Amino acid sequence: MFSTVLVANRGEIAVRVIRACRELGVRTVAVYSTADRDSSVVRLADEAVHIGPPQAKGSYLSVPAIVESALRTGAQAIHPGYGFLSEDPDFAEVCEAHGIAFIGPSPRVMQQLGDKAAARALMAEAGLPVLPGSTGAVASAAEAKEIARRTGYPVILKAVAGGGGRGMAVVREPGGLVHAFERTRAHARAVFGDERLYLERFVEDARHIEVQVIGDGQGTTIHLGERDCSVQRRHQKIVEEAPAPNLPVAVRDALCAAAVRGAEAVGYVGAGTFEFVLAPSMDFHLMEINCRLQVEHPVTEMITGVDIVREQLLIAAGQRLSLRQEDVVRRGVAVECRVNAEDPERDFSPAPGRLTEFVTPGGPFVRVDTHAYPGFLVGPHYDSLLAKTVVWAPDREQALARMDRALGEFRVGGEGVRTTVGFLRRTLARPEFRSATHTTGLIGA
Known part of the structure; x- marks a missing residue:
């Protein structure tokens, strides 16, 4: 078992992970932004490291700051919790390169399954039922309209890199598809840094x-x-x-x-x-x-x-x-x-x-x-x-x-x-x- 685990998250999930570590006799390191200086996470952890400003981009999403904190405190593993960097294969790869265990699946698996359009195709090959729709990312609104015509309405547009319920739009008739496509793509680009969308049939009363x-x-x-x-x-x-x-x-x-x-x-x-x-x-x-x-x-x-x-x-x-x-x-x-x-x-x-x-x-x-x-x-x-x-x-x-x-x-x-x-x-x-x-x-x- 590890002697020290760094928790690369905040809030209730960081508290949850710290408690599990403590029951295993594992020392914990918390990272925190300026806004979380007085948090329960900081109080519960054995050691806490300040990693940046309140904005997540400069703190909880800062791979260099988190990895440096792990190396400096002797953490052998990083638990990412949920959200933030938890499904980032690049982060897991950086951890691996520095000899730090990433508590989650391998970068390869995260890469395969994190691209939701590619994951659909991969799981279909494994025999899992997937909804009718695009076989990969949709290149344009015109292509989306053609796929929706074959699939049948209503359809749902989803960000390839989406999660947490964000980056989705249900379209019930052809007239609304182009506007929904452009709006959802812009949202995905702004929130996830990846504007790619895929389309699938939307199931009513599901x-x-x-x-x-x-x-x-x-x-x-x-x-x-x-x-x-x-x-x-x-x-x-x-x-x-x-x-x-x-x-x-x-x-x-x-x-x-x-x-x-x-x-x-x-x-x-x-x-x-x-x-x-x-x-x-x-x-x-x-x-x-x-x-x-x-x-x-x-x-x-x-x-x-x-x-x-x-x-x-x-x-x-x-x-x-x-x-x-x-x-x-x-x-x-x-x-x-x-x-x-x-x-x-x-x-x-x-x-x-x-x-x-x-x-x-x-x-x-x-x-x-x-x-x-x-x-x-x-x-x-x-x-x-x-x-x-x-x-x-x-x-x-x-x-x-x-x-x-x-x-x-x-x-x-x-x-x-x-x-x-x-x-x-x-x-x-x-x-x-x-x-x-x-x-x-x-x-x-």
Whole structure:
């Protein structure tokens, strides 16, 4: 096992990784921007290194600053968390070149799967079902129109380098395609530095189901079951649950088998997620593959008892997976709600400010992953996630009752600060969600 791990991230996920390291007896190094000088991450880590200004480009996205910090502090490995550099093959390659273990898949695999258009083709070769659409990046609006004509409307345009729900546009009729193509391409260029788009058929009334996989690179690849992530705003998840409700056993088994087959096809090492779109007919198609830890990994941990971050660390250190597929037993139901510093009444716009009050819920089978505290400044520079509230119960009805109780215990105050707590409670009370007949259109409906 490593003696020292640098955590190249911030917020709740950095806290999560530090805690897993501590339980393994591993020393941790945090990196922080000026804005995060007083963060929980800095307080928890054994050592902390200032790497730049609040703007992520000069700090959490600065490969030289992070690698230099690792070398200077004697870190043998870097855990990237999610977001920022977590799916950057160039970063993983630089780590490798400096003799630092990157806790994630190899640069080669990230390169293959990070290009979402190329990943579609690769997974189709492996026998996974993919949606009709372009076989690679679309060169022009005229080409997009021709592919959409063959595919049939509605279609969705996606940034090849996209993620986090950004860089997407649904087009329902031919007249809107050219404008959507140019707008989405400009957005992708500005946000990801890569303007390439691909196109695929958009499935109406769909559910978003994903499968957690882990491979150790030594012959063992397993899945930890599926999660339903259909409750989204602007293509970004805000409620996740495991297992997916109202999912026939045969479909569940087929989804999980497809994910493992895809992971094995590329020699996937570490934790990853295969995301699928599920039609009302129960036909499913691969959307994309995330080569990192997911925000919603706690719901899988809660129903399996598997510490996914611990497994990531052990695998990166050269150890085998601590369990095989037959060892994975799922019990009960877990639900996660993302409490964001956003104003739902203003189209979920960020609502930053200094927290004067921050009291999280507790009680049996309630887990809160957070980096916030009274006095913490919710700034404008980063993601608005304040806390992930996760509950477990023997069945879905009890889990939803427990989640409503937990959300009701949240106390968050501060000038200008608004949260999604009330919105989440109203969403979970909606008849479509309670009956598990909801789709990705729930919030827009």
